[in-house]
Amino acid sequence: MQLWLIPVLPLAGFVINGLFGRRFSRSVINAIGVGSVLLSFAWVLKTLFGLGDLHATYSEHYFTWIQSGIVNIGCDFAVDRLTAVMLLVVTGIGSLIHVYSIGYMAHEGGYYRFFAYMNLFMFFMLVLVLASNYLLMFVGWEGVGLCSYLLIGFYFTKQFATNAGNKAFIVNRIGDFGFSLAMFYMVVNFKSLDFSAVFGQAPAASESVLTIIGLLLLVGACGKSAQLPLYVWLPDAMAGPTPVSALIHAATMVTAGVYMTARSWPIYVHAPVAMEAVAVIGTATAFFAATIGLVQNDIKKVFAYSTVSQLGYMFVGVGCGAFSAGIWHLVTHAFFKALLFLGSGSVIHALSGEQDLRNMGGLRKKTPWTFLTMMCAAVAIAGVPPFSGFFSKDAILLAAYHHAPWMYWLGVITAGMTAFYVFRAIFLAFFGEYRGHEHAHESPPVMWIPLAILAVLSLAGGILFKVPEFLTAVFPAAEAPEDNSLMLISVAAGLIGILAAWLVYVARPGMADALAAGLKPLYTALYNKYFVDEIYDATVVKPVVLGSRSVLWKGVDAGLIDGSVNGVGERARNIGAVLRLLQSGNIRSYATWVLFGSVVLIVAMAIASIGAAGGFQ
């Protein structure tokens, strides 16, 4: 089946564009950069067609990577139904975003570099998805983190962009540390990192071992998927170009944590404490991020917090045992969130770089396609039936209710807030009078055609793709019987949110400012994202920097290490200075030393000969 072609095609795109792109014309860069991803998508389709039903996992082994003692790690790719879903999402949405980028990045410098990095990202993401052991997945995991850093800091001449790239990479690293520890513990206990070996031994392993592994993997997932407390990098990551935000920070990279957690379900199913932690963190993050998203003024930041919140929903699904629901939400979220980001990119492009919602308005007439498609995404994310978001969110909330009702109620409130802030953004941007000074124009077809495709998927994806049924072969069944009243409550929450946004932003325009002034402390806290960044800065960043500077740098490196190395040289010099005094140029002192030495020799010889002759009698 040649699974390796799927990631290697974008890798080839990266190599060619990266090495030679500087000399290529735009059309050649497009052909290589976008074409490689489209080819990869085509190959995915061909492979999945060829594999048919996929009741069993299909795997290919390429070579043995690490052979050390009992540990044998190979370069193995495997495809089962879960992988198939992920492959389709990654390559499909990836292709659409690559096509969109042709239009969006048309006026930007570093064109070839952008597509090179995007292709490299596709390579690593596909390695992550196709891997059939934890270490190879970790290679992809780290690689996408690297590409995220490269792409967030794409406008590397801007300080805030490079800072955001650093922040993303460093916070991710903390998560990676947890992942690494989990892998070490797995090797110690299971003697292997292959999925089949680990999951085969998981039912028999002790619960404490599995809990530790589950919690450590959760740390990794929190870093990559921006959950509490490691979510702080995602809003700042909006410094990168909008297609990057759509692909990496909405549809694919941030979902890697959810994928990894879902893939590790045999571990979590036998470690209830860890699974509960997943659900709790997911619920808390979903609620927390939604509250912040209510008052943000930068359109991309609104959707960034929305992404954090929706990822929380996915974790709730996984943590409550509804693994297919979590993955289902991953898929639908990829549709509508990518659409929201690409649409906002279209708006930003139309307004020549304006991102502040307060300077937008009335764009309904100027950018009709963008408006229509973003409305499709908005109704999908708000959970309005029969669109895609409704099905997946409903599945998760049902499972949450049967697991722990408080998670359901928080989820419902979050759904209301989600509808509110998304429609707030839509109303502020597209309704009312235009509050800015730019000459707005609709985007070229290369940009709005992907938007249209994503809009169709957001609306009809729930009906077209029966993902949960498809995944029942992979995951254990979740006991969550249909309950119409719960469904009605969550839909009602969404509709109330939309209505409230309409009221505050369209029907009574001054109401928003009045509410903000009336609830000043709450508004300030939300607007400043609960000062979390400032708290982290004071409690974590400053002490670490201070410690590094004064203890590790000045104390250990300059003082201890340089001191010992230089000290050896100093000692040698000092000894030499003392020994030099022997060479005094004074003949008498030479004579004295000769005499002294000869006396010592004679005494030694005398003692030796007396000893040999049997000592004094």
Place this chain on the structure above:
Amino acid sequence: MLTAVPISWFLTLSAVLFALGVAGFLFRRNVITVFMSIELMLNAVNLSFITFSYHRQEVNGHLYAFFVMVVAAAEAAVGLAIILTIFKNRGTLNIDEIDSMKK
């Protein structure tokens, strides 16, 4: 047969002569006096060789004494040549003033 003089007398004399030579070598100022002390040390050792050679009725000691005398003569010749050169260049025979190797 000679009335036996105990060899300890000869050896004591040799030791005393050697000690005098060492003392002169270390404590005298004039270079030539230092050289004379060296010759004195060599001769003391010669006496010691001959004493033991007679005591053991072997001829080896006599031979060693010859060697020592030859070496002493050669060394005296070379050494005196050096002293002459130093005196020509430095104008002094005070051993403490020949210290140009000192930093």
